[in-house]
Amino acid sequence: MPQICVIGGNRYFGRHLIGLFQDAGAHVTVVNRGSAPQPPGTDHVIADRDDEEALTRALGTRTFDAVVDQVCYTPVQAAVARRVFTGRTARYVMTSTMEVYDPATCASPRPPAATPVPESTVDPAGRPVTWDLPWRSSAALTRLVGEATAYAEGKRQAEAVFSRDPVFPFVSVRSAHVLGGGPRDFTGRLRHYVARITAGRPVAVHRDPARTSFVHHEEIAAFLHWTATRSDFTGPVNAASHGAFTVTDLCEAIAAATASPSPVYRTVPEGEPASPFSFDRPYAMSTARATALGFSLTKVTDWLPSAVAETTAEISQEV
Template identity: 40%
Template sequence: MRKNILVIGGTRYFGKLLVQRLLQAGHSVTIATRGLASDPFGDRISRIRVDRRNESAMRAAFANIPGYDIVYDQMCYNPIDAAISARVFGGKVKRYVMASAIDVYRPLLGSQDAPFAESAINVLAQPIDTRYPWHDPNLACESYVMGKLQAEAYFYRDGSLPVVTVRIGHVLAGAEDFTGRLAHYVDLVRSGAPLRYSNAAAASSFMSVQTVTDFLVWTGMQDFTGPVNAACDGALSAFDLYQRVGMALDEPVKAIPVKHAAEAGQLSPFDLPSQLMADTSRATQLGYRFGHSDHWLDNLIRQHDLAFV
């Protein structure tokens, strides 16, 4: 059935692929952005130019729009953003899907010996800080974790939107990956540099950009609410990922363990003090099965190797 869908964001990374998949499925798609980045969709989509951090602008932009079947919010970073959405879209959407990331929940989990389920995190217990300058661009990085947690807390306490929060494993992509995290390991291997690592057993959950997009599309078409973990099987530590890059490129690698912070210097991406693995049992019970990282990881590594050359 054709849906009327709003994507807040949608011009970069898996947000752009999400829009492509929704269009391929025959849905009517509108994107809401500040209009600073171009998109490749032409007249296949509608566009609303608005700063989602400005409540007055958001109210004006959506005042005469009756509603949406689904809203995908790729740009909700703090409780102020969540409050704006609740006030602008309350009673006007059938489904609200907020994208989050598993790194957000690490401070609440402590040292984990097993994958964490959604119920391991008591989001409702999180305080909401109304005095913090959430929209100060100079604080964007340091406020990301507590901002996402408090955004979830606001949505679930407020209750005016039928919210799903998708807690996404670390996303890896090809040449379009602006984070440079997988490219870091390819560059290390190709330059013959050793990996300095802190914990070879601290595995983390990963997803390909295609998998997370597929799951977001699927989630939008369901009727469950609440948090849901999203991750492929085949968790990897930084040490594992470095070894995997060496195998995929048929290059010898050398890894050096470090025991003290003073020895480590700047550690590689995904080098965590303990496991950060998502339990995806809820998604499985709801009817979605994630694949294994073996199905796509080597191909991504080789894509980055071409960029290195």
């Protein structure tokens, strides 16, 4: 029986991921701080991943065929995991993000503006790691560099720690923006758009919004499961549904799916925050590597209408 470890992330698509492993006959160990209940049928290890001694002690003699790390946000966390899981796992998969490509948060080397962006644009093995930043305090780090940069740079540098002189086969899955319908999507981002568009309220957008990438919550779970159970590739891989959208493309699709009038937009002045998924710079991802490796990706238009319908139904039940 395959032994799988999932660190954190057992809400939203993480819960679906665990179910996929179980359906395939794997034994799943979930590691978290105990703030969320364990999914049925899993082995629950309660430990703070930042506490190296406690994590090592809690894991005991367990070994794994693969680890899926859903909540690695900093190089310090990556360094702890690297030490703790050396000799314990045959494969390590980190859930990363397309934000590693965001030129607005990347000082040097800066990714090019051309899209779609391939994985080689940000080489984790060649990136510097800045150990003297306040990685252990998210509040201090955010005050210093801003929330978006703290998130994106934390992911970039975490990938770098795992990638240099790797102690186990390592893959970073750079996920597109995850969307899903109904109460499973605790982020509320799709709900934000559905609620505003169906009510005829304006959506704040940039003057010339750029295209970005999306993936359905079930698809990213399936992609992580596939990645963890493969053994023939390592390194970064982009995960996104086919068909990059601008924020206005997204709004028009939601309006069509809900039979709403054309969306109303408010163009934000330069420097003012816009709605989620409105970007003034392009960094939609290339999925050529994932496709070449054999994963069959869907199109955004395949799943967006049903996700919108789920969200619309949820909103209507609350009225």
